[in-house]
Amino acid sequence: MRLRAFVLSFAILAALVAPSSAQQPAPLRSPDVIFVPTPQEVVDAMLKLAKVTNSDVVYDLGSGDGRIPITAARTYGARGVGIDIDPQRIREATENLKASGQESRVRFLNQDLFTTNISEATVVTLYLLPSLNLKLIPKLNAELKPGTRVVSHAFDMGDAKPISTQNVNGRTIYFWTIPIK
Numbered sequence: 001m002r003l004r005a006f007v008l009s010f011a012i013l014a015a016l017v018a019p020s021s022a023q024q025p026a027p028l029r030s031p032d033v034i035f036v037p038t039p040q041e042v043v044d045a046m047l048k049l050a051k052v053t054n055s056d057v058v059y060d061l062g063s064g065d066g067r068i069p070i071t072a073a074r075t076y077g078a079r080g081v082g083i084d085i086d087p088q089r090i091r092e093a094t095e096n097l098k099a100s101g102q103e104s105r106v107r108f109l110n111q112d113l114f115t116t117n118i119s120e121a122t123v124v125t126l127y128l129l130p131s132l133n134l135k136l137i138p139k140l141n142a143e144l145k146p147g148t149r150v151v152s153h154a155f156d157m158g159d160a161k162p163i164s165t166q167n168v169n170g171r172t173i174y175f176w177t178i179p180i181k
């Protein structure tokens with residue numbers, strides 16, 4: 001009798017727990033770099049340097065609160081995709097997207113930027129770390145079409161010489177096109 005009661009309570013407990021764990025996807029691995037937002041004037045300069053238009057698809061790798069794809073859509077009518085490994089950032093970006101009214105142009109993906117397919121991008125924006133930029137070069141060159149524009153806030157790509165750089169209120173932004181050599 002005791003055993004039946006135990007089995008029954010276990011089954012009830014399992015039934016209660018199962019739906020909520022199914023709704024909560026397992027967190028991806030921890031971020032390679034913490035969230036620090038790019039100031040809005042730097043975002044504007046990055047998109048201007050890349051000459052973004054309404055034909056572009058702008059991928060922000062590590063998109064934080066979503067400000068870069070949302071600005072690309074709002075200011076230039078571009079399509080935007082933001083990729084962030086941290087679900088909290090995706091929630092914030094989704095809230096900001098709703099407030100911006102740009103839902104038809106922008107989407108956010110809770111994924112690891114090193115494994116997401118980025119081949120549809122025509123512009124890629126980065127605010128990561130020097131080591132992560134270097135690690136990304138083979139992926140950028142392998143997946144992106146020749147001529148795709150890449151803009152990085154604050155960090156270069158080692159020996160890969162940028163086509164141009166710009167100082168925005170004391171912050172440097174770097175511009176390359178694919179292939180990055």
Ligand SMILES: C[S@@+](CC[C@H](N)C(=O)[O-])C[C@H]1O[C@@H](n2cnc3c(N)ncnc32)[C@H](O)[C@@H]1O
Nearest residue numbers: 031032033036037038062064084085112113127
């Ligand atoms: C310095 S913040 C830049 C945010 C935004 N791009 C901006 O410029 O305002 C870096 C972001 O990258 C995300 N991140 C770190 N490692 C990642 C990874 N492997 N895949 C996707 N996102 C990652 C962090 O969660 C964080 O939101």
